[in-house]
Amino acid sequence: MKKQTNGDVExxxxxxxxxxxSLLSGKWKLEIMWLLNQRVYRFGELRKAIPGITQHMLTAQLRELEADGLVSxxxxAEVPPRVEYxxxxxxxxxxxxxxxxxxxxHEYGRTVPVKPTSRGRQAKAVKSKQK
Incomplete structure (x- = not known):
């Protein structure tokens, strides 16, 4: 890509x-931003709206987005405390x-192969013991 000049600065x-x-890189950031573009969410609502995300990962991604100035x-001050993003x-x-x-x-989505929607850690299937 070309270098551009802005005054004396290249x-x-x-x-x-x-x-x-890099602001939007990460497994969940675009999905979080998409949801927050629709409306204000509470933490628990976001977690329920994004299947497979862990509480730890949602917290980390929200903190990064907040540090980058993309999410507030x-x-x-209520009991229990309410936090909105x-x-x-x-x-x-x-x-x-x-x-x-x-x-x-809308134009090309039907041509994209369908992938499993589950993300994150999967619970291991428990085999029942037969006697």
Whole structure:
């Protein structure tokens, strides 16, 4: 990819795009962002909405998204505490990208092979002992 100049500063667009991709890389980040683009979610709602994600992984992914300024976390002083997650105005800028992905899926989604939807750790099947 070409290097571009911005005044006296030369910009390596390949490196810049790598930084952009890293914001959403990870097994669950795009799915989390997709859901939060629809509405505000509580932690438990997100966990139920994403089959196969562990509590630990959801927490880690949300923390990374929050650190990158893509998700905001609001804690309400209630008993028990209520925590809500929503995308930030900066993340709303990804809306056209999500719309483009939706349009692409509507056109080509049926041509994509179906993969099992289960993710994460699978419980081992317990064999019953027969006597």
């Amino acid at each position: 910009i390596n667009m390949h490196e810049e795009m790598r930084r952009a991709f 976390r609001t804690v309400f 929503e995308i930030t105005p900066k993340a709303r800028g990804l809306g056209p990208t999500m719309e483009a992905l939706t349009a692409w899926w």
